[in-house]
Amino acid sequence: xxxxxxxxxxxxxxxxxxxxxxxxxxxxxxxxxxxxxxxxxxxxxxxxxxxxxxxxxxxxxxxxxxxxxxxxxxxxxxxxxxxxxxxxxxxxxxxxxxxxxxxxxxxxxxxxxxxxxxxxxxxxxxxxxxxxxxxxxxxxxxxxxxxxxxxxxxxxxxxxxxxxxxxxxxxxxxxxxxxxxxxxxxxxxxxxxxxxxxxxxxxxxxxxxxxxxxxxxxxxxxxxxxxxxxxxxxxxxxxxxxxxxxxxxxxxxxxxxxxxxxxxxxxxxxxxxxxxxxxxxxxxxxxxxxxxxxxxxxxxxxxxxxxxxxxxxxxxxxxxxxxxxxxxxxxxxxxxxxxxxxxxxxxxxxxxxxxxxxxxxxxxxxxxxxxxxxxxxxxxxxxxxxxxxxxxxxxxxxxxxxxxxxxxxxxxxxxxxxxxxxxxxxxxxxxxxxxxxxxxxxxxxxxxxxxxxxxxxxxxxxxxxxxxxxxxxx
Ligand code: FRU
Numbered sequence: 001x002x003x004x005x006x007x008x009x010x011x012x013x014x015x016x017x018x019x020x021x022x023x024x025x026x027x028x029x030x031x032x033x034x035x036x037x038x039x040x041x042x043x044x045x046x047x048x049x050x051x052x053x054x055x056x057x058x059x060x061x062x063x064x065x066x067x068x069x070x071x072x073x074x075x076x077x078x079x080x081x082x083x084x085x086x087x088x089x090x091x092x093x094x095x096x097x098x099x100x101x102x103x104x105x106x107x108x109x110x111x112x113x114x115x116x117x118x119x120x121x122x123x124x125x126x127x128x129x130x131x132x133x134x135x136x137x138x139x140x141x142x143x144x145x146x147x148x149x150x151x152x153x154x155x156x157x158x159x160x161x162x163x164x165x166x167x168x169x170x171x172x173x174x175x176x177x178x179x180x181x182x183x184x185x186x187x188x189x190x191x192x193x194x195x196x197x198x199x200x201x202x203x204x205x206x207x208x209x210x211x212x213x214x215x216x217x218x219x220x221x222x223x224x225x226x227x228x229x230x231x232x233x234x235x236x237x238x239x240x241x242x243x244x245x246x247x248x249x250x251x252x253x254x255x256x257x258x259x260x261x262x263x264x265x266x267x268x269x270x271x272x273x274x275x276x277x278x279x280x281x282x283x284x285x286x287x288x289x290x291x292x293x294x295x296x297x298x299x300x301x302x303x304x305x306x307x308x309x310x311x312x313x314x315x316x317x318x319x320x321x322x323x324x325x326x327x328x329x330x331x332x333x334x335x336x337x338x339x340x341x342x343x344x345x346x347x348x349x350x351x352x353x354x355x356x357x358x359x360x361x362x363x364x365x366x367x368x369x370x371x372x373x374x375x376x377x378x379x380x381x382x383x384x385x386x387x388x389x390x391x392x393x394x395x396x397x398x399x400x401x402x403x404x405x406x407x408x409x410x411x412x413x414x415x416x417x418x419x420x421x422x423x424x425x426x427x428x429x430x431x432x433x434x435x436x437x438x439x440x441x442x443x444x445x446x447x448x449x450x451x452x453x454x455x456x457x458x459x460x461x462x463x464x465x466x467x468x469x470x471x472x473x474x
Pocket of ligand 1: 195196225
């Protein structure tokens, strides 16, 4: 039965069948969050790209709709964004209160930027007859326009991925675009191409400040190999992005796991939310699932947190469920080289709060299946690292899949951990989401057990709990 297959995510968006990749056209409009996405409606491979479509009222339960944008004589439909043209700046709408405009890449003989508009809440789209609105400029990789309204200059601003840099453009009407500036050639890494940029203006937690953040997805050379998302903080004056980071201290990973890519934010929301594609170009095409291929991450609320003058991205997963805590334990003490075990399900949220009095600097958690496969998170606060072991289960479909996936704790002691387990993925949020790692797993069995272990010294836990999360498809 659909949505009941062995590795089918129960808490994450997947299409009923066939291929998806990047989230596209994320926009909130008249009570609905729209999730468009790269879509091959005909098979389980990356080919013949369309935009698929789903909507949600809570960023958690999704309803899949039909194809939104299909290929035409200018090419297939690559990634892009959508905005609410509230004041009908484009003049494309009959009504003065406008509607939705999608800005996307046509991938044909070359890559060019085009637009389409919808007068029925994103269900059907009319392509603008003057497409492309930004013709190709001989740059081979010229794609993934992310557009938002820039209040100070009263213009639409576009960030565009151009191989080894990001270009910025602006427009009064979403049709006539002016090149503004370029950023990034001198910044690492250029082993893979830059893709799917986003320009965000995010609140700094605990202050009234807001700061600019430039998101870039790089399709190779991530911290654990392959694709990954990183970010710069800085300022944006409507024309030029000025980074805080110098080239030698750049590369702040939004998510240091192997399976969080092409993440972009929703337009037209008060708080900022984003979502990523839960895969990696290293093995996206051979993942052992069908009749669908691949999932989105959970949507996450994002903000900034300042630590010693350094701005870090903070992410909180959105789980809009009637949640029922299944079990909760207070004041747990774990002796060195021992573990506590708890029965859990394979669609679960685990929350762990470490006591300030705890002295263990090496500890972790294991997710164990009924076939004794182990997926382990090991924390080493002295080394300032963590490692997620994805070396068991089905791993031989790609040499790049089995991995000890490492990340930095950003110089923070670990105070808490939230882990979302969903059959074939584990999303780890350490320290309230200042350190995040998203990873797919393909166990032969079913996760049934959580083990919390201490390696050195006593691990003192204030609270460990798990919550059973119901399938979003029922
Ligand atoms: C990122 C990406 C984009 C492109 C799309 C094609 O994963 O390569 O740059 O627009 O996928 O499906």
